[in-house]
Amino acid sequence: MTDHIRSLVATFGDLPSNDVPEADPLRNPLDAFRLDVARQLHSSLDIPVEKAFEAVSTASKVADFSVAFPRFKLPGKPNDVAEKAYRDFQPSAYIAEASHQGAFVHYKVNHETMAKLTLATITELSSRGEDKGDAPSASKSKGSIKSAYGHNESGKGQRMIIEFSSPNIAKPFHAGHLRSTIIGAFLSNLYEANGWYVERWNYLGDWGKQFGLLAVGWERSGDEAKLKEDPIKHLYDVYVEVNAAAEADPSLHEKARVYFKGMEDGDESALALWRKFRDLSIAKYEETYARLNIHFDVYSGESQVTKQSISSALDAVRDSEYVERAENGAMLIDLTKYKLEKTVIERADGTALYISRDLAEAKKRWNLFKEKYGAGFDKMIYVVASQQDLHLAQFFKILDLSGFEGAKALQHVNFGMVLGMSTRKGTAVFLDKILEEAQETMESIMKQNEDRYKLIEDPQRVAYVLGESGVKIQDLTGKRHLNYEFSWKRCLSNEGDTGVFLQ
Numbered sequence: 001m002t003d004h005i006r007s008l009v010a011t012f013g014d015l016p017s018n019d020v021p022e023a024d025p026l027r028n029p030l031d032a033f034r035l036d037v038a039r040q041l042h043s044s045l046d047i048p049v050e051k052a053f054e055a056v057s058t059a060s061k062v063a064d065f066s067v068a069f070p071r072f073k074l075p076g077k078p079n080d081v082a083e084k085a086y087r088d089f090q091p092s093a094y095i096a097e098a099s100h101q102g103a104f105v106h107y108k109v110n111h112e113t114m115a116k117l118t119l120a121t122i123t124e125l126s127s128r129g130e131d132k133g134d135a136p137s138a139s140k141s142k143g144s145i146k147s148a149y150g151h152n153e154s155g156k157g158q159r160m161i162i163e164f165s166s167p168n169i170a171k172p173f174h175a176g177h178l179r180s181t182i183i184g185a186f187l188s189n190l191y192e193a194n195g196w197y198v199e200r201w202n203y204l205g206d207w208g209k210q211f212g213l214l215a216v217g218w219e220r221s222g223d224e225a226k227l228k229e230d231p232i233k234h235l236y237d238v239y240v241e242v243n244a245a246a247e248a249d250p251s252l253h254e255k256a257r258v259y260f261k262g263m264e265d266g267d268e269s270a271l272a273l274w275r276k277f278r279d280l281s282i283a284k285y286e287e288t289y290a291r292l293n294i295h296f297d298v299y300s301g302e303s304q305v306t307k308q309s310i311s312s313a314l315d316a317v318r319d320s321e322y323v324e325r326a327e328n329g330a331m332l333i334d335l336t337k338y339k340l341e342k343t344v345i346e347r348a349d350g351t352a353l354y355i356s357r358d359l360a361e362a363k364k365r366w367n368l369f370k371e372k373y374g375a376g377f378d379k380m381i382y383v384v385a386s387q388q389d390l391h392l393a394q395f396f397k398i399l400d401l402s403g404f405e406g407a408k409a410l411q412h413v414n415f416g417m418v419l420g421m422s423t424r425k426g427t428a429v430f431l432d433k434i435l436e437e438a439q440e441t442m443e444s445i446m447k448q449n450e451d452r453y454k455l456i457e458d459p460q461r462v463a464y465v466l467g468e469s470g471v472k473i474q475d476l477t478g479k480r481h482l483n484y485e486f487s488w489k490r491c492l493s494n495e496g497d498t499g500v501f502l503q
């Protein structure tokens with residue numbers, strides 16, 4: 001199978017791969033380059049190849065690889081050892097040059113060899129994966145990488161849920177949702193490429209008093225045609241209108257309360273309207289996610305958490321030593337011992353809260369996996385903005401204190417804020433508008449060179465792909481936990497570490 005790569009590698013020079021069990025140059029081209037460095041260190045300093053291989057770091061800031069010599073604990077000063085390794089270095093088909101700096105030697109790869117080997121490996125492994133039909137788990141999901149290149153089976157047999165994006169119906173899809181979407185999709189692909197079974201869940205903000213208000217607003221300014229055309233935008237407009245109106249006329253809030261009560265009590269006509277809003281919004285979201293090559297396996301949401309499941313989740317902590325009753329009858333849990341403050345988990349009137357829904361939903365997902373696969377998930381990741389750090393830490397802790405078996409499998413992946421993201425025309429952000437704007441702006445940049453523009457076969461498609469990549473890559477470039485300033489210029493520039501440059 002890999003004969004082709006084997007003989008290609010041989011034309012560049014033999015590698016001591018048998019001495020390093022974890023190196024796999026026939027699947028991972030980078031290993032071939034690290035092995036060459038290891039081979040050279042072995043002959044210069046007589047270090048075992050395996051140890052030398054481990055020391056070749058790919059996290060170098062100044063070159064492709066760096067080796068820190070103090071770690072070998074060889075006789076003599078590390079600087080002198082490094083210098084000897086540097087002096088003995090011979091440029092090869094793999095490593096083009098080396099430089100010496102204190103106790104370090106830095107190495108740069110031969111780009112031609114890197115390109116040849118990488119492309120050959122991709123071709124080889126993908127054709128192999130396809131004709132045996134065994135590209136790990138890629139077949140299952142629409143959006144994932146078809147080739148077996150970059151896949152391994154280290155996570156085989158492990159199952160996870162990853163919850164991400166999770167926008168709120170009738171409110172804008174803000175930059176935080178975009179970031180959650182991008183990071184969540186990235187992590188899903190990564191786990192899948194490592195052999196995990198991954199379910200992508202979207203937990204919509206689709207329940208609560210605001211849906212009562214939305215229904216009141218719908219009576220005032222709802223428009224069927226507009227709803228069909230762009231449900232997310234129209235529901236938002238209706239919501240903004242009714243909120244403003246309710247400022248002046250508080251009786252609208254009372255109406256909203258009554259309406260939502262009807263929904264909670266299962267009044268079918270109230271639910272029918274809500275269901276229509278939800279279904280149309282999901283359909284529109286799916287379209288937009290598809291533009292980003294992202295799909296979800298499950299659209300859950302706050303509405304999908306039943307009253308019974310909430311009360312049984314609360315029953316599990318009711319008698320705990322951490323629980324307190326407020327004067328008005330609300331139930332609180334005191335997590336100050338864990339530096340997680342106190343929080344209300346049940347209102348005085350018994351109605352559910354964001355946190356109690358999360359408690360019940362986590363258990364529901366666990367039980368669902370048990371039913372389907374005979375065991376709960378091995379991991380469940382929540383990709384949610386750092387503003388909700390406390391919330392997530394609280395509900396994880398409550399689940400843990402209540403003896404929930406899955407508590408250890410929960411993980412919060414947080415992220416900093418995206419500042420200043422807006423379309424050029426307005427302030428409210430809609431994901432589809434951002435993507436359209438990325439495409440349009442990209443196309444106008446392309447048009448600046450008319451002769452070249454004419455040569456492109458499908459310029460709109462190209463602008464679309466470049467725009468999308470720009471948005472995604474700008475997001476992934478910054479450190480995850482830091483805030484960053486959204487910039488159209490950086491997003492669509494073809495210089496530096498940008499999506500356009502990458503494409």
Ligand SMILES: NC(=[NH2+])NCCC[C@H](N)C(=O)O
Nearest residue numbers: 166167168203204205358384
């Ligand atoms: N399980 C969760 N609480 N996930 C996060 C949901 C995010 C929420 N819909 C928001 O927009 O703020």
